[in-house]
Amino acid sequence: MPGVEAYDVDMIALDEALSALQVLDARAARVVELRFFGGHTDKEVCEILGENLSAVRRDWDFARSWLKARLDSPIAP
Amino acid sequence: MTPEDYARLRSLYDYAAALPPEERRVFVDSSLTETDPLRPELLKMLEAREDPRFLEAPASPPLSQTEDLGFGRPLTGQVGGRYRILKELGRGGMGVVYLAVRNDDVFSKTVALKVIGAVASRGSFVERFKQERQILAGLA
Numbered sequence: 029m030p031g032v033e034a035y036d037v038d039m040i041a042l043d044e045a046l047s048a049l050q051v052l053d054a055r056a057a058r059v060v061e062l063r064f065f066g067g068h069t070d071k072e073v074c075e076i077l078g079e080n081l082s083a084v085r086r087d088w089d090f091a092r093s094w095l096k097a098r099l100d101s102p103i104a105p
Numbered sequence: 106m107t108p109e110d111y112a113r114l115r116s117l118y119d120y121a122a123a124l125p126p127e128e129r130r131v132f133v134d135s136s137l138t139e140t141d142p143l144r145p146e147l148l149k150m151l152e153a154r155e156d157p158r159f160l161e162a163p164a165s166p167p168l169s170q171t172e173d174l175g176f177g178r179p180l181t182g183q184v185g186g187r188y189r190i191l192k193e194l195g196r197g198g199m200g201v202v203y204l205a206v207r208n209d210d211v212f213s214k215t216v217a218l219k220v221i222g223a224v225a226s227r228g229s230f231v232e233r234f235k236q237e238r239q240i241l242a243g244l245a
Contacts, residue, residue, distance in 0.1 A: 037160070039217035040194075043202055052111040060160070067163035090118055092160050096153035097146065 038099060045098040049091060055079070056087040060095065063088060114143050118150055188218060 050057035055077065062068045062076060073084050106114075117136060121129045129151055137144040153159070188205040194217060195202050205218045 037164075039164075040202075043195075043217065048106075052106060052108065053115070063163065064160045065164055086119055086122075089122055089154070090115060090150075093118065093122075093150040093154040096156065096159045097149040100149070100153060 041099050042095065045095045048098075049094060053087075053091075056091040056094075059084055059087040060091045110143060114147060114150075117143065117147055121147070121151060122154065188216065190218065191215075 046057055046060060049060070058077065059073055062073045063070070068076065070081060070084055070088070073079075073088075074081050077084065079087075117133075121132050124132055133144065133147060133151075137147065188207060191204045191206060193201060194204050203218045204215065206215050
């Protein structure tokens with residue numbers, strides 16, 4: 029798992045933050061699941077979710093920043 | 106966070122992210138008052154956005170099969186690559202999180218492993234990790 033070692037992420041905190049995101053925005057959370065945990069490309073994520081590329085990229089952009097903000101300093105979900 | 110706050114944060118962020126970087130601060134200042142509870146969060150997210158490394162490299166190799174989304178037998182006690190799975194921490198709609206420990210003499214490190222549905226249910230999971238380990242061993 030080279031990704032885990034190249035940039036250390038607190039996986040338990042990530043999973044908690046992702047669960048909070050799932051409640052608010054299931055599709056954005058699913059994009060993270062597919063890209064980060066599933067290793068899928070943007071285009072594959074589009075096909076799986078039946079969404080267009082720009083929507084998937086916006087979801088990814090938002091979700092990544094939302095999750096990182098929570099991992100950097102825990103704030104209320 | 107309420108669904109209403111989330112929807113507002115989402116639209117503010119999407120708008121700001123589409124702007125040239127130097128215009129984002131002006132947008133935030135003109136769209137949210139100093140006391141707006143979403144303001145610190147929006148600024149923090151725009152700052153977080155500038156770190157390209159976060160989540161960029163996938164945590165696991167891509168899946169080629171997604172045909173089976175049910176969860177099969179637990180993986181507890183099994184070995185996946187360098188990781189020995191100790192116990193299940195939790196499961197949700199999309200996968201199972203396990204507590205695992207690095208399974209070699211180099212490090213003793215406890216990690217959380219998330220296994221998404223299609224893999225969690227597949228008997229070939231451990232086999233695939235074993236094959237990858239053998240390929241790596243062959244290269245060494």
